[in-house]
Amino acid sequence: MSRTRFEHVKISGITCVVPEDFIRIDDELAFFNNDVKLLERNKKILGLGKRHVADERTTNSDLCEAAARELLSALNVDKDSIDALIVVSTSHDYHYPASACVIQGRLALSENCTCFDISGLACSAYVHGLLTAHSLISGGGAKKCLVLAGDITSRHSDRRNRNSNMLFGDAGTATLLEYTDELRPSFFITGTRGTCWNKLIAPAGGYSLPMFSDIAGLEITDATGNVWRLCDDIMKGLDVFKFTTDVGPKGIKDILEFSGNSMEYIDYFAFHQANKQIVRTVAMYAGVPGDKYSAETFSQYGNCGSAAVTVDICRQLSQKPAKNVCLATFGVGLSWGFCLVDMEGAYISPVHLHHTPAGNMNRQQKIDYWISYFKEGNNA
Numbered sequence: 001m002s003r004t005r006f007e008h009v010k011i012s013g014i015t016c017v018v019p020e021d022f023i024r025i026d027d028e029l030a031f032f033n034n035d036v037k038l039l040e041r042n043k044k045i046l047g048l049g050k051r052h053v054a055d056e057r058t059t060n061s062d063l064c065e066a067a068a069r070e071l072l073s074a075l076n077v078d079k080d081s082i083d084a085l086i087v088v089s090t091s092h093d094y095h096y097p098a099s100a101c102v103i104q105g106r107l108a109l110s111e112n113c114t115c116f117d118i119s120g121l122a123c124s125a126y127v128h129g130l131l132t133a134h135s136l137i138s139g140g141g142a143k144k145c146l147v148l149a150g151d152i153t154s155r156h157s158d159r160r161n162r163n164s165n166m167l168f169g170d171a172g173t174a175t176l177l178e179y180t181d182e183l184r185p186s187f188f189i190t191g192t193r194g195t196c197w198n199k200l201i202a203p204a205g206g207y208s209l210p211m212f213s214d215i216a217g218l219e220i221t222d223a224t225g226n227v228w229r230l231c232d233d234i235m236k237g238l239d240v241f242k243f244t245t246d247v248g249p250k251g252i253k254d255i256l257e258f259s260g261n262s263m264e265y266i267d268y269f270a271f272h273q274a275n276k277q278i279v280r281t282v283a284m285y286a287g288v289p290g291d292k293y294s295a296e297t298f299s300q301y302g303n304c305g306s307a308a309v310t311v312d313i314c315r316q317l318s319q320k321p322a323k324n325v326c327l328a329t330f331g332v333g334l335s336w337g338f339c340l341v342d343m344e345g346a347y348i349s350p351v352h353l354h355h356t357p358a359g360n361m362n363r364q365q366k367i368d369y370w371i372s373y374f375k376e377g378n379n380a
Contacts (some may be wrong), residue, residue: 003258004188006134012176013347015071016286016314017063017354018052018301019170025049033225043306047276047295051302052096052167053154053222053351057360060091065103066354071146071174072107072334073092074347080110083142084216086132088118088125088306090332091152103148122200123272123328124190125149127175127337134279144178151305156202158219161226164233167275169222169302171286172354189251189338199239204230222258241278242283244330248282251338252328258268259340266292266340267322272329273298273308282328301351311351317343318350 025039025048034038041047054063064087071078085107087099094102100115118125118132126149133145150172157164205211211231220228230235252269256262269288271279279295297312304311309329317325323344330336361369 001143002188002190004131004135005258006138006186006188006195007183008180009134009137009177009186010180010182010184011341011343011346012178013071013075013349014065014173014175014310014313015349016073016171016173016307016311016351017066017070018311018351019054019063019322020052020053020353020355021055022050023323024359025166028162028166030048031160031166042265046167047299047356048166049299051154052171054152054170056363058090058152058170058354058356059093060150060152061099061102061106062356063091063117063152063170063362064099064150065172066107066175067150067172068103068107068146068148069176070349070352070354071176071347072255075176075348077144077176079108081144082109082113082146084133084136084145085109085113085115086118086129086147087143088121088129088147088149089151090122090125091117091150091155092117092121099285100148116345121331121333121335122151122305123274123331124306124310124333124335124337125331127188127327127329127339128190128335129188130175130177130327130339130341131337134186135190137177137179144176147175147177148312149173149306151176151307153233153303155306158227158232161232163222163224163226163230163289164235167303169304171301171304172312173307173314175310182341185259186342187255188337189255189258189339190337191335193243194246196239196243199236199334200233200332202231202233214302225246240334243334244274244278245281245285246328248328249285252288252334255326255340257340258313261340263287263289265324266326267324268317268326269293270309270313270316270325270327271295272331273312274303274330295337308331314349314351318348321346321348
């Protein structure tokens, strides 16, 4: 388990956008075999409510770029002053180049800005992104660092899959961190349980099992009627629940001990919004008072993957600022990340809607574009 303390990095601002389109769980009764009792039971236990979903013309880079533009404008930041751009996501537009490179170009940041992605951690990725940014700044490699956390998790499973798809929503967020002469202690604890690497996984689509024609149209129906594709996220739910309720309370205890603080010192606990049941269970086992966290963000936005904890921060703290904030995240790997940061004076925006630009290509237009691109061949 990695434990790190920093002293001269501050979070200057956080913004969040979600797609304008949304789905209400009440409109998906058909996916519950028209069983009203089953739907209501899931709403009560998991907190299912509403989730915002991107249309086919919107990418993760679009959402993160929009959040970044809003943040840079709100803080009146000179684009040339951004020394590093980090994108954390499991919904990158391409295998490569890095989404950070794509967005750097769109934002017209300096060519001296170092750009890279953090991939494959999903729900714990934001804390790892903050840790990396703190390290860059504290080591002298950057004075200002932009961390973009976003996911289009609604595309990680089939819409007909009530075991998975109904849980997930889409969002893009931006966080600006910078060096400060002030003493602003922050504390991080991260860890990995790699023996459980296959408990939450998308088996196909990488270079171990590429999406060739033999599996591209393959659909698997499980015993309860859920439809799966080999590129879908599949989770061993009970194992992941046990993992989360194990590392969650322990991580909160450890971060408080590491920082030398008590529960009373924390103004707000921002939990990864996996679902209402998990958030409440972890908070209960950790002894977090009910007025210091929310399990309701999930009901409004779903599980937004890498962006979920940031969505919660924007939803909860934009109108009620907090100084000492503890982030508790757990994700793919299986991995976890906890941190205690000072957010005094930070600009926190409400969650804003993103409207897809009219010029964005739909799926068929993208296919046609890349066919033409390949036909041109190597024009070097």
